[in-house]
Amino acid sequence: MTHLLEVENLEVKFALRFGDLTAIDDISFYLDKKEKLGIVGESGAGKSVTGFAIINLLSKPGYIAGGRIRFEGREINRLSAEALRQIRGNRISMIFQDPMMTLNPVLTIGTQMVETVQAHRRIGKAEARELALEKLRKVYIPSPEKRLDQYPHEMSGGMRQRIVIAIALLTDPALIIADEPTTALDVTIQAGIMELLTELCETEAMGLILITHDLAVVSQVTERIAVMYAGRIIETGYTTDIVTHPRHPYTIGLINSLPGTRQAGSRLEQIPGMMPNLTAIPEGCAFHPRCFLAADQCRRHRPELTAVSGGRHWAACHRLDQTLGHNHLHR
Amino acid sequence: MFAFIVRRVFQAILVMVVIAFIGFSVQHSIGDPVRDMVGERVSLAEREALREQLGLNDPVLAQFGRFCWKALHGDLGTSYFHKRPALDVIVSKAPATLELVFGATVIILSFCFPVGIYTAIQPRAWFSRFVMAVSTIGVAVPVFLTAIVLIYVFGVELQWLPTYGRGVTVNVGGWDTGLLTADGLLHLILPSVSLASIMLPLYIRLIRSEMMEVLETEYIKFAWAKGLSRWRVWLLHAFKNTLLPVITVFGVEIGILFAFTLLTETVFQWQGMGFMFLEAVERSDTALLVAYLVVVGVMFVVINTIVDICYGLINPMVRIAGNP
Numbered sequence: 001m002t003h004l005l006e007v008e009n010l011e012v013k014f015a016l017r018f019g020d021l022t023a024i025d026d027i028s029f030y031l032d033k034k035e036k037l038g039i040v041g042e043s044g045a046g047k048s049v050t051g052f053a054i055i056n057l058l059s060k061p062g063y064i065a066g067g068r069i070r071f072e073g074r075e076i077n078r079l080s081a082e083a084l085r086q087i088r089g090n091r092i093s094m095i096f097q098d099p100m101m102t103l104n105p106v107l108t109i110g111t112q113m114v115e116t117v118q119a120h121r122r123i124g125k126a127e128a129r130e131l132a133l134e135k136l137r138k139v140y141i142p143s144p145e146k147r148l149d150q151y152p153h154e155m156s157g158g159m160r161q162r163i164v165i166a167i168a169l170l171t172d173p174a175l176i177i178a179d180e181p182t183t184a185l186d187v188t189i190q191a192g193i194m195e196l197l198t199e200l201c202e203t204e205a206m207g208l209i210l211i212t213h214d215l216a217v218v219s220q221v222t223e224r225i226a227v228m229y230a231g232r233i234i235e236t237g238y239t240t241d242i243v244t245h246p247r248h249p250y251t252i253g254l255i256n257s258l259p260g261t262r263q264a265g266s267r268l269e270q271i272p273g274m275m276p277n278l279t280a281i282p283e284g285c286a287f288h289p290r291c292f293l294a295a296d297q298c299r300r301h302r303p304e305l306t307a308v309s310g311g312r313h314w315a316a317c318h319r320l321d322q323t324l325g326h327n328h329l330h331r
Numbered sequence: 332m333f334a335f336i337v338r339r340v341f342q343a344i345l346v347m348v349v350i351a352f353i354g355f356s357v358q359h360s361i362g363d364p365v366r367d368m369v370g371e372r373v374s375l376a377e378r379e380a381l382r383e384q385l386g387l388n389d390p391v392l393a394q395f396g397r398f399c400w401k402a403l404h405g406d407l408g409t410s411y412f413h414k415r416p417a418l419d420v421i422v423s424k425a426p427a428t429l430e431l432v433f434g435a436t437v438i439i440l441s442f443c444f445p446v447g448i449y450t451a452i453q454p455r456a457w458f459s460r461f462v463m464a465v466s467t468i469g470v471a472v473p474v475f476l477t478a479i480v481l482i483y484v485f486g487v488e489l490q491w492l493p494t495y496g497r498g499v500t501v502n503v504g505g506w507d508t509g510l511l512t513a514d515g516l517l518h519l520i521l522p523s524v525s526l527a528s529i530m531l532p533l534y535i536r537l538i539r540s541e542m543m544e545v546l547e548t549e550y551i552k553f554a555w556a557k558g559l560s561r562w563r564v565w566l567l568h569a570f571k572n573t574l575l576p577v578i579t580v581f582g583v584e585i586g587i588l589f590a591f592t593l594l595t596e597t598v599f600q601w602q603g604m605g606f607m608f609l610e611a612v613e614r615s616d617t618a619l620l621v622a623y624l625v626v627v628g629v630m631f632v633v634i635n636t637i638v639d640i641c642y643g644l645i646n647p648m649v650r651i652a653g654n655p
Contacts, residue, residue: 057555059547089558096556101549106571106647116557151647167557 002073003030004174004207005054010067012046012053021278023049023062025231033174036201036208038218038239040254041228042275047211050228051177054209055088072174090120093168095197097180099160103152110148113167120171135166139196158189165197175207182217194221215254219243227251230276230286233305237313247308247315247323249291285318293319335643343636348399350628354621355398358408359391407625408618412611417622421604425626426506427497428592428603433510434523435588439531447538451546451573452565454539462535469532474591478525478598485521493518495600522599529591530584537580542573575646582638586631 012024024046031037039047052058054069056077069077076087088094096102104112113132114125121128129148136144139162152160161181168176178197182190198221201208210222218225219239226236227248235248246252256269273290276282282289288298297318305314317323373381382388386397401407407417450459486494498518500507509515545551546569554568592605600606604623611619 055556057552059552085558085560087558088556094553094556096549096553098549102553104550104554104568104572106575106645107568115559115563119557119559119563153648164553 003070004033004035004072005031005209006068006070007050007054008068008070010050010053010069011065012049012058012062013065015061015063020065022065023231023278024053026067027226027228027231027233028067029226029233029236031175031207031209033207034201034205035224036198036210036222038210038212038222038225039228040212040215040218040225042213044230044275044278045228046231047213047228048179051094051179051209051211054177055092055094056084057088057094086120089116089173090171091173092175092177093171093173095161095164095168095176095178095181098184099157099164100152100184102164103160105152108149108151109163113148113163113170116167116170131170132166135169136163138169138200139163139166141166157185158193161185161189161193162196165193165200169200169204172204173206175209176201177209177211179211180213181210183212183214190217197221215243216258227254230281231278232286232316234287234317235313235315236305237309241309241313245309245313245324247313247320248287248317249293249319249323250287251315252323253290285316293317293322295319332643336640339636339639339643343632346632347629350632351399351402351625352395354624354628355395357624358398358617358621359394402625407622410611410616410619410622412614412616412619417619418626420607420619421622421626423507424602424604424607426508427601428589428596428605430509430519431522431526431592431595431601431603432585432588434519435526435530436585438523438527439534442531443534443538447535448542448565448570450535450539451542454543463539466532466535469528470536472528473594474525474529475594475598477528478521478595481521481525482598492521494521497602522595522601525598526588526591526595530588533584534577534580538573538577541576542569545569545572548572571645575642578638578642578645582635585634585638589627589630 007030008028010024010027011022013020013022027046027050029037029039039050041047049058049062052062053064054071054076056064058064064077067077068075071087072091076084079087103109110129110132113135114128117123117128117131118125123131132148133144136147141147141159141162147155147163152163155163165181176197181197182193185193194217197208200206208222210218212218222239224237225239225242226233227242227250228234229250235242235246235251242251243255246255250271253269253271257271259268271290276286276289282299283302284300285291285294285298285303288294291298295318301318303316303318305316306320307313308315308320315323386394389397405418407421409415410417410420413420446462449456450462453459482494485492493514496518497507497509498514499512500509500515501511502508503511509519551564551569554564559568589605592601592603593608594605595601596603596605597609604627608620608623610616611623
């Protein structure tokens with residue numbers, strides 16, 4: 001079976017004056033049609049970079065240093081700039097973090113929608129506007145005709161994010177990459193946007209890569225999860241497995257730090273320390289300085305992803321024998 | 332939008348009143364008009380009578396009101412040297428200066444945008460590096476030095492271009508223009524280039540840095556993610572946002588161009604307002620100086636108001652703010 005998206009041994013580096021900095025270190029994952037995958041991690045873990053690498057929109061001086069990205073049967077990291085442009089915003093759409101910054105302040109919503117359609121389809125302006133209206137209705141924008149002639153600053157953050165989602169839908173993409181789509185929004189609006197996004201993925205038969213630091217959101221929305229730490233995937237598998245039986249100490253720590261897992265009034269767990277800077281990733285397992293199970297081999301050898309339960313669940317840890325059942329219990 | 336324009340125009344009038352007051356104060360406090368008019372032998376009593384007759388003993392505010400009233404009717408006093416109404420003298424000199432500023436503006440506008448945009452999107456290209464290096468020098472060299480070097484190279488050594496005066500002009504509806512004759516245009520080249528030389532490097536650098544900043548924004552990244560063509564991203568999405576701060580600076584800087592015509596016109600013996608102003612200073616022709624101040628003030632205010640209204644047309648947020 002071929003997957004919709006297949007990322008193999010992806011490596012992303014940043015060319016800096018004192019040498020290349022590895023931001024993404026040999027990660028692989030896949031996504032099937034209509035599937036929803038969550039990429040979870042702290043800021044700086046490389047989740048956004050992964051998202052941008054897929055459509056090759058890395059900010060300079062970032063570049064893809066190795067690996068393959070296969071989408072709809074084509075190796076898209078080898079395509080010409082023009083061929084890739086035809087995929088961006090067409091077969092793969094992106095939703096950004098802050099809707100206040102995503103829309104161009106000096107162009108009307110209509111202009112920003114019509115141009116997207118016309119970049120990929122040979123249709124007239126009137127027809128493109130019709131399509132835009134249809135998509136605005138899909139994201140439940142009230143009086144869409146009026147919105148087309150308005151500017152972004154005339155709308156609230158939640159409304160703008162709906163419009164960004166409508167723009168992402170315009171060309172009926174097969175995949176949406178949503179980079180922290182609700183992080184910048186009001187908590188009351190977050191749930192609505194997330195619900196809309198998942199609902200649309202069902203009705204429009206789209207795959208979704210949800211990039212977020214919010215494990216709670218991911219566990220509600222996605223079917224599979226990849227947990228990233230310091231540029232690597234350290235645990236991946238089905239969401240239910242990972243949430244109920246996390247095996248990597250980092251994932252365990254993340255889950256324990258969720259308010260919902262603790263008794264009301266008790267202190268939240270936290271993972272001691274900070275994620276290492278990319279310039280100073282520790283030897284061996286990058287997590288070992290913060291790990292409650294760190295042993296000698298963790299300081300010397302980097303663990304590879306190994307299957308933990310019948311090919312459904314992988315974790316990169318030397319002490320997997322110690323992590324079983326550690327959820328909610330350790331210490 | 333209408334309310335915005337009305338408010339802008341009202342502000343412009345307010346600024347004009349202030350300028351008029353400054354002009355009035357200059358005239359009021361520099362020299363004694365009666366002494367200028369009459370000779371040494373006129374008695375004190377006669378002088379006092381003349382003062383009364385001219386209204387110089389009235390309250391300052393009344394005099395200022397009269398000054399404004401006259402100014403509104405085009406009477407800015409009489410030039411002592413030219414023995415003509417000061418406004419007439421200025422109007423006869425204005426075409427030369429306006430054409431010089433126009434020539435410089437054409438040069439600036441036709442180069443700053445393409446070069447500024449190119450250096451922003453290709454900052455590493457050798458041409459961009461070259462432009463940046465040259466513009467640093469351009470910003471630093473004073474306009475009179477540029478003018479003299481240009482005269483030396485193109486006038487004295489190469490003998491390609493005329494170096495003084497306006498050449499052949501034709502009168503079109505009371506406006507002496509050098510733009511319609513080949514000779515007039517040739518004469519315009521060196522003065523315009525040297526006047527442009529102060530602003531052009533500044534504008535190129537301004538457009539470049541503004542555009543580079545815009546290119547880093549999220550909405551530009553989103554525009555790329557939508558799969559738009561690079562020209563659409565650069566020339567519509569990025570450039571339109573670059574224009575906002577640039578237009579504001581333009582308004583101020585056009586005024587500065589007028590100020591620099593003083594130097595350019597002197598070096599090139601260009602018979603414009605700047606040249607006239609320096610002559611008036613040498614001759615202590617206060618009426619003419621004040622008239623110049625008021626006229627240039629009006630031009631400043633009008634240009635700035637137009638620029639602000641243009642800004643409102645481009646920036647939707649200003650337009651809304653103007654709508655109560």
